[in-house]
Amino acid sequence: MSIPVNRNPAARVYSTWSRLLARSWQVGRRERCLVCSARVALAAGGLPGLCPDCAGAMPWSRHACPACALPLPAGEAAQACGHCLRQPPPLHACHASFVYGFPLDRLLPGAKFHGDLAASRALGEWMAAGLWRHLPDDAWPQALVPVPLHRARLRQRGYDQALELARPLARRLRLPLRDDLLTRVRDTTPQSRLDAAGRRRNLRHAFAVRDGVRVPAHVVLIDDVMTTGTTLHAAARILRRAGVARVDAWVCARVP
Ligand SMILES: [Zn+2]
Ligand SMILES: [Zn+2]
Numbered sequence: 556m557s558i559p560v561n562r563n564p565a566a567r568v569y570s571t572w573s574r575l576l577a578r579s580w581q582v583g584r585r586e587r588c589l590v591c592s593a594r595v596a597l598a599a600g601g602l603p604g605l606c607p608d609c610a611g612a613m614p615w616s617r618h619a620c621p622a623c624a625l626p627l628p629a630g631e632a633a634q635a636c637g638h639c640l641r642q643p644p645p646l647h648a649c650h651a652s653f654v655y656g657f658p659l660d661r662l663l664p665g666a667k668f669h670g671d672l673a674a675s676r677a678l679g680e681w682m683a684a685g686l687w688r689h690l691p692d693d694a695w696p697q698a699l700v701p702v703p704l705h706r707a708r709l710r711q712r713g714y715d716q717a718l719e720l721a722r723p724l725a726r727r728l729r730l731p732l733r734d735d736l737l738t739r740v741r742d743t744t745p746q747s748r749l750d751a752a753g754r755r756r757n758l759r760h761a762f763a764v765r766d767g768v769r770v771p772a773h774v775v776l777i778d779d780v781m782t783t784g785t786t787l788h789a790a791a792r793i794l795r796r797a798g799v800a801r802v803d804a805w806v807c808a809r810v811p
Contacts, residue, residue, distance in 0.1 A: 589674055590658040602684075604677035614654045615685065616809060623784055624651035624809040644784060645791040646776075647801045648694060651809035652682040655780060659808055663779060675716065678779075678807050679723030686728060686805065696803060697771035698733040699725050702778040702790055703762075705742040720807060721777040736770065737790060738763050751783060758789035764797035773801040781806040 588595050588606035595606040602610040618632035619625060622639040623646075635643075653659050662678065665671040701717035709715055718734055725732035741761045749757055764770065776790055781804070791802040 589677055590661050602677070602681050604673065604680075609658050612658050613681070614656045614659060616651045616654050619651060619809065621648055622646065624649045624781060624804075624806065626654050626809065626811050645788050645795055645802065646784075646804050648803040649781070649784070649787070649806070650686070650690075650694075650804070651781060651806045652685045653808045655808040655810040663808060672719065675719035676723055679720045680727065682720065682805065682807055683724050683727035686724070694803065695728075696730065696773045696775040696801075698731045698736070698774045699805075700733050700736050700774045700776050700790075700794070702776055702786060703734070703737055703739045705739040707742045716779045717777050720779060724777060724805070733771070733774070736764060736768055736774070737794065738765055751785070754783060754785040755789075758785055762790050762793045764793055770794070770797050770799045772799065774799055774803075776802060776804040778804065778806045780808050780810060782810045 586595065586604075587593065588609055589604045590609040591606060593606045593608075602613065605613070616624065616626060618627050618629045620627055620632070620636035620639055622635045622644055625636050625638075627636060634640075655663075662671075662674045665674050699721050701715065701721040703717070704712070704715050721732055721734070724730070739761060740763045743757045743761050774794060776787055776794075778787060781787060784804075787804045787806075791804070794802050
């Protein structure tokens with residue numbers, strides 16, 4: 556008489572043992588939530604790096620202007636906002652994964668100024684997960700281009716936030732990362748200290764496309780936080796002038 560494998564006592568012992576082993580491995584794999592420091596199991600079904608409460612509180616951008624990512628009431632989000640209709644931006648499309656706010660405001664400054672690589676990696680992964688689900692077929696670019704820092708600022712900070720976001724995005728979405736395309740040729744005053752006209756003046760001639768590189772027809776600029784969009788617009792204008800037919804932007808968070 557043959558015994559089915561799952562009735563076999565030895566197999567049962569083995570499977571109990573492997574379940575226990577798996578559980579202890581999971582316990583070993585617990586880490587702290589990036590936002591509230593609660594102990595969480597890694598990738599426990601929600602967003603990697605977050606406890607279920609913080610994952611549930613993430614401010615995903617749901618309805619927004621397709622040209623500048625400004626949050627809009629649900630019924631108005633299909634068309635561009637009044638500002639973009641009056642003054643069409645140089646970006647063909649602009650997508651923000653999140654609206655800037657809690658609990659993202661706990662993570663982004665750490666990722667930007669303190670070189671918190673775990674936070675940057677998680678932010679890039681979350682952006683990729685949202686884009687993978689919602690990006691229309693015609694919005695897939697030929698390359699991702701992180702908004703570059705000036706060399707002097709990179710030396711000071713030791714770390715390029717846009718590039719660190721772009722890496723997991725490129726890997727997850729299987730898109731080429733082109734951080735060789737665009738350079739920042741002028742070290743500008745931080746934009747947060749200036750008004751709108753000052754921001755535009757500040758960024759004039761700030762970017763350049765490297766000599767001799769072949770530009771793709773459709774690229775997406777990657778940046779961490781978008782406030783007025785002046786930086787992205789300046790970068791997009793330079794890329795357009797260099798022959799890129801379509802420039803979009805994907806940012807982690809849009810300040811409303
Ligand atoms: Zn948490
Ligand atoms: Zn708009």
